Amino acid sequence: MTDAFAGDGGRPDPAEPGRAWVFGDNIDTDQITPSRFIVSSDPDELATHAFEDLRPEFSESVEPGDFVVAGENFGSGSSREHSPLSLVGAGVSAVVAQSFARIFFRNAINLGLPVLICPGADVIEDDDEIHVDLDAGVVTNHTRDETYEAEALPEFLQSLVEQGGLKAYTKAKLDG
Amino acid sequence: MAGKTLAEKLLSEKSGTDARAGDYVEADVDVAMAHDITGPLAFQTFDEVTGDDGELFAPDRTVFTIDHHAPADGVQAANNHNAVREFAAKHGAHQFDVGDGICHAVLVEEGFVGPGDLVIGADSHSTTYGGIGAFGTGVGSTDLGTALATGELWFRVPKTLRFEVDGDLGDGVYAKDLILRFIGDVGFDGCTYMAAEYAGSTIESLPIHERLVLSNMAIEMGGKTGLVAPDERTESYLERQTGNEIDLGDAFVSDDDADYEAVHSYDAAALAPQVSKPSNPENAVDVTEVAGTEIDQLFVGTCTNGRYEDIKVVADILEGETIAPNVRLVVVPASKSVYQHMLQTGVFQTLTDAGAVIQSAGCGPCAGYHQGVLGDGDVCLATANRNFPGREGSMESSVYLSSPATVGASALYGEITDPREVETKRYDDTVFAEVLP
Numbered sequence: 001m002t003d004a005f006a007g008d009g010g011r012p013d014p015a016e017p018g019r020a021w022v023f024g025d026n027i028d029t030d031q032i033t034p035s036r037f038i039v040s041s042d043p044d045e046l047a048t049h050a051f052e053d054l055r056p057e058f059s060e061s062v063e064p065g066d067f068v069v070a071g072e073n074f075g076s077g078s079s080r081e082h083s084p085l086s087l088v089g090a091g092v093s094a095v096v097a098q099s100f101a102r103i104f105f106r107n108a109i110n111l112g113l114p115v116l117i118c119p120g121a122d123v124i125e126d127d128d129e130i131h132v133d134l135d136a137g138v139v140t141n142h143t144r145d146e147t148y149e150a151e152a153l154p155e156f157l158q159s160l161v162e163q164g165g166l167k168a169y170t171k172a173k174l175d176g
Numbered sequence: 177m178a179g180k181t182l183a184e185k186l187l188s189e190k191s192g193t194d195a196r197a198g199d200y201v202e203a204d205v206d207v208a209m210a211h212d213i214t215g216p217l218a219f220q221t222f223d224e225v226t227g228d229d230g231e232l233f234a235p236d237r238t239v240f241t242i243d244h245h246a247p248a249d250g251v252q253a254a255n256n257h258n259a260v261r262e263f264a265a266k267h268g269a270h271q272f273d274v275g276d277g278i279c280h281a282v283l284v285e286e287g288f289v290g291p292g293d294l295v296i297g298a299d300s301h302s303t304t305y306g307g308i309g310a311f312g313t314g315v316g317s318t319d320l321g322t323a324l325a326t327g328e329l330w331f332r333v334p335k336t337l338r339f340e341v342d343g344d345l346g347d348g349v350y351a352k353d354l355i356l357r358f359i360g361d362v363g364f365d366g367c368t369y370m371a372a373e374y375a376g377s378t379i380e381s382l383p384i385h386e387r388l389v390l391s392n393m394a395i396e397m398g399g400k401t402g403l404v405a406p407d408e409r410t411e412s413y414l415e416r417q418t419g420n421e422i423d424l425g426d427a428f429v430s431d432d433d434a435d436y437e438a439v440h441s442y443d444a445a446a447l448a449p450q451v452s453k454p455s456n457p458e459n460a461v462d463v464t465e466v467a468g469t470e471i472d473q474l475f476v477g478t479c480t481n482g483r484y485e486d487i488k489v490v491a492d493i494l495e496g497e498t499i500a501p502n503v504r505l506v507v508v509p510a511s512k513s514v515y516q517h518m519l520q521t522g523v524f525q526t527l528t529d530a531g532a533v534i535q536s537a538g539c540g541p542c543a544g545y546h547q548g549v550l551g552d553g554d555v556c557l558a559t560a561n562r563n564f565p566g567r568e569g570s571m572e573s574s575v576y577l578s579s580p581a582t583v584g585a586s587a588l589y590g591e592i593t594d595p596r597e598v599e600t601k602r603y604d605d606t607v608f609a610e611v612l613p
Contacts, residue, residue, distance in 0.1 A: 026364055026456060028564045035543045039245065039252035041217040053571045073365040076398065077564060079300040081217055081316035102369050102400055103300055107316035156200035156330070170225045170322040
């Protein structure tokens with residue numbers, strides 16, 4: 001499953017270490033992308049407002065290859081794809097959370113933004129250096145010299161991802 | 177093998193498989209919807225997957241609305257509106273414009289969705305359609321854009337969390353109080369990846385406009401959809417509302433031996449009016465616990481409680497009265513026809529006499545876009561579905577959620593007030609259909 005994500009379309013490779021930005025439980029789509037900015041559908045512009053009210057320093061200093069780490073129910077609320085898109089625009093490698101809201105999880109998969117459910121993610125702290133192995137479902141914390149087990153994607157989603165995501169899958173279906 | 181839940185039956189029918197919870201299926205979509213925020217991104221996806229000569233899977237079952245930033249509050253919003261208009265015109269889809277109302281209100285009122293349909297909307301409150309027995313679910317723009325081209329989408333068949341309610345609701349207690357209690361009990365993520373199903377004698381006795389409230393807020397506990405089995409009440413509502421003959425022949429109910437994740441049982445008579453405290457819908461408490469809380473603004477509207485019956489409940493309380501001097505009351509009808517009903521029945525006059533501000537139909541300040549945004553320190557009591565931090569404006573503002581009756585009573589006294597302190601009415605569905613031809 002790694003191939004569809006890693007380096008694809010300029011996406012950073014989650015197997016490369018990056019800095020963790022740690023958020024709490026129930027981070028909703030309004031907090032990821034404040035609603036006043038979602039008149040834009042441009043990932044780069046959306047990235048400049050990611051977490052703007054919650055953590056204004058994020059959009060200023062996030063670097064491609066950084067990770068977003070969160071608690072329970074990340075991405076709850078709206079169906080707006082602008083929220084995962086803003087993280088794609090910011091060059092976030094992957095989102096590691098203890099659990100995800102359903103629509104956000106689905107949107108991220110569709111956009112090629114890796115999302116990992118990792119119950120042990122709560123010990124990761126801001127600025128820890130981490131990387132993830134999407135195939136094995138493992139998060140490695142270099143700062144603390146620890147590893148945490150994550151849930152591998154279900155088989156159906158792995159196959160969707162292997163085919164290049166929902167758009168590629170649909171194109172192939174329409175052409176077929 | 178155990179029987180099937182309503183959700184399993186609906187997805188079995190639409191996928192042509194024996195769908196069971198946990199299965200992944202590709203299902204035929206009956207109706208697809210997007211609005212001015214999610215539409216433009218979905219159009220990009222559609223164009224990308226179909227090339228230049230793309231055609232919608234079913235233009236007559238594709239609906240676009242302009243409701244979130246309507247009327248436009250800036251140039252970017254106006255450009256998004258134009259993108260919706262152009263795409264809809266190019267592809268022959270139905271399009272509702274500024275002032276026509278909120279997607280979820282319009283789709284039900286205008287008869288675009290019916291019992292047994294699989295409806296996807298690029299808006300999380302697309303769960304609303306479960307109130308008339310449709311499998312309504314919210315998706316993102318990429319999902320929607322591909323489905324517009326193929327008429328199909330993949331789904332994981334959800335487990336079902338069943339809420340059984342029996343008995344009579346007390347005075348001043350409505351479906352909104354029920355759903356706030358459910359969310360309070362299972363938590364904000366208590367129904368994640370699951371379907372909520374509402375059943376029991378109380379639910380069967382609820383008019384459709386109240387059932388829609390239960391389904392609308394299924395997403396506030398993480399639900400993929402929120403279902404009420406369609407019945408004769410559903411049938412007569414839709415026939416009155418749309419003039420179409422409804423055939424419940426393909427309607428569904430859960431089997432007696434269906435497998436539920438859990439069943440939560442409630443005695444309706446024991447339920448007090450509920451208020452969800454900031455900043456999460458799961459913070460539901462009896463209104464008595466927060467009665468007396470000072471507020472600055474009250475907001476009646478949204479896809480949850482902006483229907484005519486909701487606004488009339490507020491108008492009844494404020495008839496001949498004026499709102500407290502320390503508060504402002506913002507009323508936003510959910511649809512143009514609700515707006516017209518308000519004009520025709522005198523509800524508009526009653527509310528403006530009482531001191532309310534009434535805006536054109538749409539989403540209004542629900543998500544903090546415009547028309548009633550909260551400032552630092554402002555406290556709002558709203559009939560909306562969400563009270564996340566900063567939801568209606570400043571991160572330093574706070575939002576309490578309640579039924580329209582609680583908002584009406586609170587507007588009168590200028591602080592959160594138990595609606596049982598005033599006279600409240602409840603309406604069946606005929607009130608709405610009878611006014612206009």
